[in-house]
Amino acid sequence: MSKRISFQKKEEWFQFYSANGEKVNRKTEIRIDPLTKESSRIVFDPGTKFTVPDYTEEAKETSGKNCPFCPDNIMTMTPEFSKEVVSEGRVQVGEAILFPNLFPYSKYNGVVVFSKEHYVRLEAFTKEMITNAFQACQTFLQQVKKVEKEGVYTSINWNYLPYSGGSILHPHMHVLVSETPTNFQRTIITHTKRYQEETGADYFNELYHAEKDGERWIGEHGNVGWFHAFSPKSHNDFQFIFKDKTSLDGITEGDWEDFAKGLQAIFATLTEQGMASFNMVMHISGDEALPITGRFIPRLTIGGLGTSDINFFQSLHQESLSYKIPEEVAALARKHFQ
Template identity: 60%
Template sequence: MGIKFQKKEEWFKFYDNQGNAIERKTEVRFDPLTGESSRLIFNPGITFTPPDYTDMAVQTGGAKCPFCPENLLKLTPIFPKDITEQGRISQGEAVLFPNLFPYSKHNGVVIFSEQHYVRLEEFTQKLIMDAFMAAQNYIQKIAEIDSEVHYVSINWNYLPYSGGSVLHPHIQVSASDSPTNYQALVSQKADAYQGDHDYFTSLYEIEKSLAERWIGEKGSVAWMHAFAPKSQNDFVGIFRGKYTINDITEQDWADFAEGLKAIFSTMTEQGFASFNMALMASMDAASNQPIHVRLIPRFTIGLLGTSDMNFFQALQQEPLTYKVPEEVAAIARQHFQKINE
């Protein structure tokens, strides 16, 4: 069957108040795996300005933050001993503990460091590695005590635009018996895919050969831009040959962190700072799909601070973007090339 990149153009014709004809194009793109559509809107003239939380960091940090050193050991809960005898999991500066208000059967929170406000450019390779290695450690401990859990993700809401309620940077680990809608749909479609390889390996090969949305690769971790994006940018990372969370090595996390820093630079150049990210992993030794990650920016529009989500995304479940994927990928390639120099 193979991978197909399908799109169609819709044209809207109207007139200005002088009677001059105007035509505007909307491009509808279809996800090559799920068939879901997203829409590209052209020439909106929108610019994006990254938020600065310096003043808010002063107001919310230290004694007022449950994740800062003053409160971390006093206010955060601890795991049962079958997860860890120490109550929490530590890796470098990263500390992982239970989520007080869980989203799933198992739900851990990982803080990156003691620093309350970490700007995108301040995230180091080691900070990222340690946080994700702590998350991996937690998932592996879950696997030892709960054989019913099959669906795992590592998720990141960065800054308030993303829905993050605490400024102190952290990620969340979710492990459940039940898949999210995204996990269920991607799993179903990927398992049904018929090609020379599994779906994500096929996607890697064709995107690399086309070089239109291709960004680059570091070690076993490859990056590209989604053909039918879920937001203004939609970065897809594939851990080639890594089918379960146990397959990811420390070197893989190092390569992932370096690539992620290049993605951060790409967003910064466009005026984005906040984002949502999800890494989809498996605990099933029979898994036949490589681990993958998706990252989209979050933002507000204009002087009113208008949300980046309206009825189209929230109720019609149709993503909109003002950015052309191929143009974003070209920006990202320049930043990615720097990490391989």
């Protein structure tokens, strides 16, 4: 384990009395992210149970003629890239089709639809489906790179199901290329550069070795390793690293297949906990020569009112909360990798 990476945490205890006069001591654990030094809090879990949402009825209402991503509409209702960027107008790998976002978040914003299926449950995502979609993203980014040779910030992003902010049920991802980094990208770049200057080492390579075979380690397939974040951004927070892969040019079809197998194990972990919706980001560093990395967190509602999983603490204090203990979630996920 790297002695330069520090996993710091502290406990705060709140003492109060229940309605029947019984003394209660309740712990909040504050964990410090080893890279950014941002904190997150693991709070008391009242035994919250989650239920996988079922969108079968909504799928019937929104599919077919009502969905621009369904097969009868996708080639007539979605836009095309300029020929200078994508000569065919769209990128297609198997059933995956990538085209421009009508409402772009950045200079280049592609949307990739996974397959012809309108509603795909987590357990129904196949290795081929996932691999094709990410290969389509890779092809698009390589073509953009020929036009934008430097100074761009790249990511692949996935909102799955409405809890995540996904506005269309048909499974799709966003791929972004911008002249300006997001706060997430800026934070990673700034702190990894500082770590490199102070230690002479690559932070993510050291993190991989610090976590491997530890209590937050989940598993790996090929060049892709998975572990749970020490300081989580949600009730689960899965991190992945493409070892020694700093550019999409070095990612092979086999690497995408290995990544897909890891995602399937994470999907199974969510399902076992009664979760389904999630946000995922894959950061591709470009000029910074960092390993390709990413994070994956579930999105959910809490309680009978369908309460959002984000409140003032996350939205305004910018501090994440988790009911779940990272080491326990990692142990659960490890079973699905074996």
